[in-house]
Amino acid sequence: MNIDKDLVAAMATPLVLAILVESENYGYAILKRVRELSGGELEWTDGMLYPLLHRLDRLGYVTTEWGASPEGRRRKYYEITETGRAQLAEQRRQWDTATRTLGGLWGLAAPAGA
């Protein structure tokens, strides 16, 4: 299934922030997690993750820190900030409303934990 590009773009920020809530992480692993969660259905051009992460950094939603990979290459880790968590909570409210609205029309149950 191909998910519409705009929808993917809209999902990207909350998705990445939500993954970072689990633990601090680096780019490649974040993408692996996205694939895992979406069962491979969410197609994403890998490279585009990084400008997004840099934007989140600029907005203060994440902080970055250089670490090292097991092979000794440098690797940039991203950690969510308090602002990031607040932003995620706000986005979550919006997404809940969106899914509840559509769910009401399409006869789906509203997602739990709303």
Place this chain on the structure above:
Amino acid sequence: MSMDAETENQIAGWRAAILRGRAVDAADADELEGHLREQVSDLEAVGLAGDEAFLIAVKRLGEVDALTAEYAREHSDRLWKQLAISRTDDEPRQPLVVMLVFAALAAVLIQVGRLLADIPGTDGMWFVRDLGLFVLPVLAAYFAVLRRMPVARALALLAVVAAMAAAVTLFPFEPHSATGILIAIHLPIVLWFVVGIAYVGGELRSSTRRMDFIRFTGEWVIYYALIALGGAVLLGLTSLILAPIAPDAIDDVMSWVLPSGAAGAAIVAAWLVEAKKSVIENLAPVLTAIFTPLFAVMLLVAAVGYAAVGIGREFDRDLLVVFDVLLLVVLGLVVYGISARDSGRAIRTMDVLRLVAVVAAIVLDVLVLVSMLARVGEFGFTANRVAALGLNVLLLVNLAVTAYLIARVLQGRPAVHVERWQTGYLPVFGGWVLLMVVALPPVFGFA
């Protein structure tokens, strides 16, 4: 997990491609490369061959163009920030500190000179003659430190400068002497060659390094002019601000800030050229491209005009200086234009224009020489006439060979010969100005 050589090559090529647009910086490239490598490893782990894994991993990362465009959108500042100094964390800070120390040194030295020249009862003229000695040796020393010049060589250079300083200071110049003014003109040029020796860092014979120094000279002039403009605005506003509250302080501020600023700026400009080579490398060719046609037209008109009217009796020293500067500018335009040519897409029209400019310059130079020889025949040699005659002969030889070489370039010969000729000619100019400083005043009795 280590990659095979072929994959390493491909990764290096891809990295160079994403860095090209400058929207992606080295740290971002590290991040993306790490991603690429991990993806390749994972794909190889499930059984793909190295090149297959690389192809798929690159495709997943996205088209280089789309990727860099996305980076450019997020980091549009970077495309401008190139004008400021970007320094990655692992680069040493030392050069900045070194530069500041040397700039401060030049600023202090010039004040010492100024205060000495102000002592009542002394002839301040020596300060005008020696002005270059307070700044340019500092610049040379800066490069000697930067290039880690061997101590023996540095001391030799220092001895040459010291000998020259002693000679110029001890020469018993007559008041308002012509040779004194000639020294004031030529000494800075000699010292600039000293800077050049320090700049090329021991590779005196290397044509490439000499060309680097010629480029450095042009770029230094551009940076210095920019700093001077900024400085003029600063000082202008300062005096306007001070005028209502402390009009008496304006002169003091000027006499402290202006010389020190001008001296320090010489070092700062050199540092900027070194730090930001690539930016101005893009600017000098643009300036050359704009001004080569304009100068070609101007020279052509001047050559035809002077050839028709003749250089009259009123041809004096000031006009001569103007002519010599004009010829040097033409030479500069040709050298920069030739050296900045993209060998891939040489523009024939520009070469033709260069040839026109050089030929017109030759005509002007011949007219000047004829007029000067007539003068010498009539009134004999003076220091001024020797200096002018010598420089014009040197320029004529250089321009004639340059014209020949550009004509050959138009026939399809490589442009590098023009470059070689100019870099090979540098010692001739250097030797001549040195002669002007150390030999001319004694020969003409310091008149």
